[in-house]
Structures are given as C-alpha cells and as structure tokens.
Amino acid sequence: MTRFQLLLAGLLALVVAPALAADASDKTFTHQKKLDLSGFYMPVKEIRVGAYVLHHIAISTEGEFKAYEATKTHTDPYAPVMAHLDDTSSKTGTNELGQTYYEKSERLLPTSYAVSATKLAFTSTSKTLGAVTFTGKPDVKVIKAGKASLAHVTEKPALTGTLTIGKTTFKDAKFIWWGGE
DSSP: OOHHHHHHHHHHHHHHHHHHHHHTOSSOEEEOTTOOOOEEEEESSOOEETTEEEEEEEEOOHHHHHHHHHHTOOBTTBOSEEEEEEETTSOEEEOTTSOEEESOEEEEOEEEEEEOSSOEEEEEEETTTEEEEEEEEEOHHHHHHHHHSSSOBOSSOSEEEEEEETTEEEEEEEEEEEOOO
C-alpha cells in the first residue's frame, strides 16, 4: 500500500468505527442496556452444513451481559450470545425429558457481538466449519408476546437475518423464540 492509501484507510477507520461496532465485526462486545431478548432462537427451516445442523442461537439476560462485558472472558462454554451446532453424524442419546440429542455438538462462542432492538450481529469460529457470522433484526414485539404467552414460544419469526457458516450463507434465515425450560 502507498502512504496515501494507508492514510486514507486510517481516516476511514476513524469515520466508520461506530458502524463496525454495530456490525460486531471489530471484536467488540456491546448490548443495548435494559433490553431483554433473552431466550433461544430456533431456526424455522433446517440450517445444515454437511453433518452439522444449527440447533439454536442463545441470548442471555442483562446481568449476564454486564458480567461478561466487564471481563470479556468466556465462562467456558458460555457467553451471553452464542450458537449451538449438532453433529448429526454422531451417536444419539436420550435426555431426562425423553428427547433425543446428539452426543457431539459444537458451541460457538462469540469473538464479537452487538445486540440492540434493531440489530443482532455476532461473529464466531467453528473448529470444524470455519468463520461464522450472523447479522439480523430481532422482532421485539414478537419476543415480548412470546414471553407473555403461556406457551413461552412464538409462532411468528422473532429473528430474521443472514447467517454464514464457513463458505455457506443462509439469507433471510428465520428463527422463532423459545423461553427455555
């Protein structure tokens, strides 16, 4: 790069730094205070790359965000924004509720995230599949309705966005919200 290109790149970095943080692409961890999007976001349609299937994206509570952002360290294998992939080629087992699970899975802890009422973005790395990115928009009204319902789940998509796992991109991926057990 020439000196001019380096200078221009430096100036652009200063100008676009807030936008990068909002896209969760610069290794930052930010969330909108007092916003409760906590729960599990389950794909409406199967999201599969080879033998791996995305089970869910998880978002934690305000207190868990605060604790994490104070130290910026994972409580392995946990972070306030993460995803879970099941290896469908592995053996299965049965949990205490009688549900089938895969014995091998991969929890994708974030290298960055940005969470707000209008955007959810995170980056991660899968040990087997490579870089993982998600940029989408939560539907806060749908999530609030799900939290208020007796079923503690949404019928309508609560999150929509673009997910890339390795070299495979899923555009307009839709997720319902589930409050957990």
